[in-house]
Amino acid sequence: MPLSSEMQHLTASDGLQLAYAVDDFSDPWGAHEPLILIHAAMGSSRRLYKWVPTLARHFRLVRPDMRGHGATQIPGPDQLSLKLLTQDTIELADHLGLKQFHIAGSSAGAIVAMQTTLDYPARIKTLTNFASTPGLKNSLIDMDKWVSHIRAKGIRGFLEETIEERFPNVADRGFLQWFVDDSARTNVDLFARFGPMMKAVDFTDRLHEIKCPMLNVVPGHDPLGAPGQYEVYRQHVPHCEFIVYEGLPHNITDSVPERCAQDLLRFLLKQRVQ
Amino acid sequence: MGLQKFKASDGLEIAYVLDDYTDPWRAVDTVILVHAAMGSSTRFYAWVPHLAGDFRVVRIDMRGHGATQAPGPDQLSPQRLVQDVAELADHIGAEHFHVGGSSAGAVVAEKVAIDYPQRVVTLGAFAGTAGIKHGLQDQRSWVQQIGEQGLATFLRATIADRVDLKSATPGFVDWFIAESARTPVDVLARFVPMMRNFEVLDDLHRIRCPTLAIAPGGDPIHKMEHYRVLQEKIPNCEFIVYDGLPHNITDAVPDRCAEDYRRFLLKHKTKFTG
Numbered sequence A: 001m002p003l004s005s006e007m008q009h010l011t012a013s014d015g016l017q018l019a020y021a022v023d024d025f026s027d028p029w030g031a032h033e034p035l036i037l038i039h040a041a042m043g044s045s046r047r048l049y050k051w052v053p054t055l056a057r058h059f060r061l062v063r064p065d066m067r068g069h070g071a072t073q074i075p076g077p078d079q080l081s082l083k084l085l086t087q088d089t090i091e092l093a094d095h096l097g098l099k100q101f102h103i104a105g106s107s108a109g110a111i112v113a114m115q116t117t118l119d120y121p122a123r124i125k126t127l128t129n130f131a132s133t134p135g136l137k138n139s140l141i142d143m144d145k146w147v148s149h150i151r152a153k154g155i156r157g158f159l160e161e162t163i164e165e166r167f168p169n170v171a172d173r174g175f176l177q178w179f180v181d182d183s184a185r186t187n188v189d190l191f192a193r194f195g196p197m198m199k200a201v202d203f204t205d206r207l208h209e210i211k212c213p214m215l216n217v218v219p220g221h222d223p224l225g226a227p228g229q230y231e232v233y234r235q236h237v238p239h240c241e242f243i244v245y246e247g248l249p250h251n252i253t254d255s256v257p258e259r260c261a262q263d264l265l266r267f268l269l270k271q272r273v274q
Numbered sequence B: 001m002g003l004q005k006f007k008a009s010d011g012l013e014i015a016y017v018l019d020d021y022t023d024p025w026r027a028v029d030t031v032i033l034v035h036a037a038m039g040s041s042t043r044f045y046a047w048v049p050h051l052a053g054d055f056r057v058v059r060i061d062m063r064g065h066g067a068t069q070a071p072g073p074d075q076l077s078p079q080r081l082v083q084d085v086a087e088l089a090d091h092i093g094a095e096h097f098h099v100g101g102s103s104a105g106a107v108v109a110e111k112v113a114i115d116y117p118q119r120v121v122t123l124g125a126f127a128g129t130a131g132i133k134h135g136l137q138d139q140r141s142w143v144q145q146i147g148e149q150g151l152a153t154f155l156r157a158t159i160a161d162r163v164d165l166k167s168a169t170p171g172f173v174d175w176f177i178a179e180s181a182r183t184p185v186d187v188l189a190r191f192v193p194m195m196r197n198f199e200v201l202d203d204l205h206r207i208r209c210p211t212l213a214i215a216p217g218g219d220p221i222h223k224m225e226h227y228r229v230l231q232e233k234i235p236n237c238e239f240i241v242y243d244g245l246p247h248n249i250t251d252a253v254p255d256r257c258a259e260d261y262r263r264f265l266l267k268h269k270t271k272f273t274g
Helices: A045-056 A082-095 A108-119 A143-166 A173-183 A188-199 A204-209 A231-236 A257-273 B041-051 B078-091 B104-115 B139-149 B151-157 B170-180 B185-196 B201-206 B224-233 B254-268
Strands: A007-011 A017-023 A034-038 A060-064 A101-106 A124-130 A214-219 A240-245 B003-007 B013-019 B030-034 B056-060 B097-102 B120-126 B211-216 B237-242
Touching: A007 A082, A017 A045, A017 A082, A034 A045, A034 A082, A034 A108, A045 A060, A045 A257, A045 B041, A060 A082, A082 A108, A101 A108, A101 A257, A108 A124, A108 A188, A124 A257, A143 A173, A143 A188, A204 A231, A214 A231, A214 A257, A231 A240, A240 A257, B003 B078, B013 B041, B013 B078, B030 B041, B030 B078, B030 B104, B041 B056, B041 B254, B056 B078, B078 B104, B097 B104, B097 B254, B104 B120, B104 B185, B104 B201, B120 B254, B139 B151, B139 B185, B151 B170, B201 B224, B211 B224, B211 B254, B224 B237, B237 B254
Parallel strands: A034 A060, A034 A101, A101 A124, A124 A214, A214 A240, B030 B056, B030 B097, B097 B120, B120 B211, B211 B237
Antiparallel strands: A007 A017, A017 A060, B003 B013, B013 B056
């Protein structure tokens, strides 16, 4: 079945064409409060389809495709950096006329969401982080090994080998096959640049600058993050809610998408009341 | 998301919206929603997030309504409205489908279930009678008033027949009137008399598919006994009354309607799909 959201496009200030989807079933006479939701590496806006019904009745839900992902163009040699990914988010918000917005991201998408909050604090109402450390520098991911595996076997081969570790809680073969198929659309050369770029990032010492309410939803059993690594948010972010999904490995936004969307909705509606 | 169009067999261009946030690897049932007179597909916006995570949701703009062309002199009849639904199902490749309608759209949906028993999986009738002829108000007088005052003024003057003003927000009432007032008056002047002669009472007993009928309990436009005929004549009919509410339940309490509908649809979805 085709997912029905229509992709829209804008041109970033460096000339790259960016794609995004907007879903909004909120009351026409209401505020259409915007929420920007950013996918993980090897993903795209499509991977967040299951979040839409939960969130789009209450918010104007905007799902960008990050540089090199989904229907967004692959960046040239000088066109891939965390700064540019962050800038894309702001340029998309400007393009849509959003002065302030909620932002949320999954894994690498959460790194972009956090960096956007640090760089443009006046634009962000709330920040939500699903399954990400503050940059991958201290994570247990051996990025050089990942990249060489992906170069040798392709993204499909790499994921097929590790799919059981990623989704021990998911029995639906249809989902697992789709996850691999969808991820395998990612360009290998792009990942070979994207992964190491994220591996160089660490903004732990800036977390205290996050003044907006922040929700952290973290996997309780994540082989990709060192133990205690998610604790830094609780230590450094003043307005921080922290939820652990016990027993689940890294890919919570794919394996329990409705649970994630429900927790995000509850957090956002609570902020709206306050 | 976006509006799409197809050509009906008599050449008229019919607009519809398709929303689908179901699992991409799963085959799912299709639900076709038919709006009320003076309405359009837009009026079902709040239903979409409730239904489109489990079903492919298709919202038609009836002839002369929304973005569908105004029908020519020989192009407006009950049979045409019914056929448009079947032709839309053909167009989107739905051999079998659920059909649900609101008010005049419910009468159309009932007739679709009568005429295409092999194709219709279930019927949903929201504020639906067997025809509007026996209503407490002569809708032909509406046309006269609308001609004299304009549609918005007529709706503003009679809004309490449609919406419970104690519970409705002003934003909703203004939106409802503005949205309804987009209907061309000359189309209504033909549509209403046509609907007066559209009755399916004698054929209701032929509807064998599971049916959900939801009636407003405090409706000045129709007597409860005219809603009850669905329960009496349709062998497999679940009948629910929303106590105290005037006619337009599908607009005033859309989330309640859609949640009841979702529960019903999940109970009766086909065995062909997940």
